[in-house]
Amino acid sequence: MLPATLALGGVVACYTADFDETLSDVYYCQTDSECGKTQVCSQFRCVDDSGPQVRVTGPEPLQNLQFGTDLLTVNYATEGLNITDSNAHTEGDGKLLVSIAGTEISTTSIIAQGAQLDISSLAPGAHRLLVQAVYGDGTPYTNPSATGSAVFYLEDENPMRPQAAIVSPLPGYVHALGEPLEVTVAARNFAFVETSEDCRVDDPCDPWGPDAAMCLPACAVVPQGHAHVYMLADYPACLGNAITCNGDYVLSLRPGENVDVSGTTATATIPANRFTEAGTFTFSVGLQYSDHLPYPNQSVIIYDQITVEVQ
Numbered sequence: 001m002l003p004a005t006l007a008l009g010g011v012v013a014c015y016t017a018d019f020d021e022t023l024s025d026v027y028y029c030q031t032d033s034e035c036g037k038t039q040v041c042s043q044f045r046c047v048d049d050s051g052p053q054v055r056v057t058g059p060e061p062l063q064n065l066q067f068g069t070d071l072l073t074v075n076y077a078t079e080g081l082n083i084t085d086s087n088a089h090t091e092g093d094g095k096l097l098v099s100i101a102g103t104e105i106s107t108t109s110i111i112a113q114g115a116q117l118d119i120s121s122l123a124p125g126a127h128r129l130l131v132q133a134v135y136g137d138g139t140p141y142t143n144p145s146a147t148g149s150a151v152f153y154l155e156d157e158n159p160m161r162p163q164a165a166i167v168s169p170l171p172g173y174v175h176a177l178g179e180p181l182e183v184t185v186a187a188r189n190f191a192f193v194e195t196s197e198d199c200r201v202d203d204p205c206d207p208w209g210p211d212a213a214m215c216l217p218a219c220a221v222v223p224q225g226h227a228h229v230y231m232l233a234d235y236p237a238c239l240g241n242a243i244t245c246n247g248d249y250v251l252s253l254r255p256g257e258n259v260d261v262s263g264t265t266a267t268a269t270i271p272a273n274r275f276t277e278a279g280t281f282t283f284s285v286g287l288q289y290s291d292h293l294p295y296p297n298q299s300v301i302i303y304d305q306i307t308v309e310v311q
Contacts, residue, residue, distance in 0.1 A: 024048035042144045044176045051143035052081035052094070052133035056150040058114070059129065062165065062186050062264065064153040070120040074098050076131045076148060078112065085110045086136040094135045101128040101171045102306075108134075124156040126165030126186075126304045153188055161208040162190040162223050162295075164285050164304045167265060171306040177275055183229055184267040185253060185285045190295075190302075191224040192266050194255045198225075198289040204299035225295050226254040227266060230284040231274070236301040239294060246294060250274050253285075278311045 019027065021036030027046040029035050035046035042049075058075035059065070065072070082093045098115045099106035100122065109115040119127075133146040140146070149170055153163050167184040175181055199222065201207050205215035228249035232238060238245035253259050253266040260267045286303040287295040294301055 040144050043174050044179055047144060049143045049145050051141045051146050052092075053079040053145045054081070054096070054131050054133050054148040056129060056131050056148040059150055059152045061150055062153065062167070062188070063150075064155050064159075064163075064188060065119075067124060067155045067157050067159065069154065070118065072117045072119045072129070072152075073114060074117060074129065074131065075114040078133065081133050083110055083112050084136065088136045089139060090136060094133050094141065097130075097132045097134050097138075097140070099130050099132075101130055103127075108138075119154070122154050124154050124161075125163055126151060126153055128170060128306075130170075151186070156208065158208040160189055162287060162302050163188040164190070164227065164287050164302050166283060166285050166304050166306050169283075169306070169308055172308070173306075174309045174311060175275060177278060177310060178272050179275060180272045181270045181275065182267060183251060183270060183283075184265055185227050185229065185304075186265045187227065187287060188264065189223055190287055192226055192253065192255055192261045192264075193224045193290070196222065196224050196290045198291055198293075200289070200293075201296035201300075203297040205297065206300045207296050209300075221296070223295075225287060225289045226252060227285050228252055228288055228292070229270065230286065231281050232284065233282050235282070235284045235305075236286065236294075236298075236303055239298050239301065247292070252292075254290075275310050279309075281308055281310060282306075283308055 024047050025045045028044055029041035029046045032041045035041050038050050039046045040049045055077045057077055084093050096109040098109055105117055107115055107117060129150045131148045133141045151165050151167050165186045167186050199217055199219035201221055207216060207221055229251035230249050251268055251270050253268050255261045258268055282305055284303050284305045286301060289295050
């Protein structure tokens with residue numbers, strides 16, 4: 001047995017005590033390897049992960065759906081769950097709640113092959129699909145792996161319009177005070193580059209709108225730059241009201257030493273000193289020119305948002 005680090009009431013402290021694998025949500029951790037065999041490191045706690053395991057197999061991560069798509073076919077794989085139409089609260093039995101985060105779109109599936117969602121009301125942009133194991137009476141299984149997820153795009157009417165997505169954390173994530181947070185964002189039809197020559201599009205020109213030919217600049221508009229992550233309740237409205245709004249970001253995802261870019265995604269860490277107060281926060285990612293101004297202009301902001309908890 002090794003000394004364990006306890007996390008009590010949001011305070012982390014080291015004690016010379018044996019690690020007890022039967023205790024969940026007690027010991028502080030940073031990786032799964034620090035936890036017991038049936039546990040995972042979730043939100044800096046070793047949490048019991050005994051129970052159903054759910055994984056989304058379709059749509060694929062960051063798959064884009066054509067504008068006007070009405071039905072989303074959802075595929076998933078499960079382990080440790082006997083899928084049944086029973087309404088009883090029986091351990092190991094249950095159904096699958098399939099939903100789009102932040103919307104009222106959902107369905108309950110009692111078949112292992114998959115499900116379909118009516119997404120005709122979704123606006124173009126990034127969306128997060130959740131597939132959660134629930135008991136027959138609808139009570140959710142609480143182990144972390146009981147919920148699978150996938151981020152997908154719904155194309156704009158002009159399929160070339162760039163789109164941004166917060167890949168992780170997911171909406172509703174609970175973050176620990178005083179801890180750093182790794183964030184992954186993605187962009188479609190937009191390249192993350194360290195630096196570039198900016199061909200600026202004048203406000204309020206929409207480069208992908210029906211009147212684009214009448215307002216585009218003479219230079220070539222290349223969809224590239226980097227991204228900012230904000231923790232502002234009024235983003236992007238604040239861009240037109242406060243001169244400091246655009247620069248009040250908590251993370252700049254410009255490719256470099258502290259930013260890992262892989263294909264269409266970029267990952268970096270928000271420092272721990274940004275999380276000094278508890279509460280509900282709006283996380284936003286916005287695309288930027290190389291000189292940090294909003295891309296393509298303040299009237300046509302390309303961004304994505306989620307809500308997270310800090311406690």
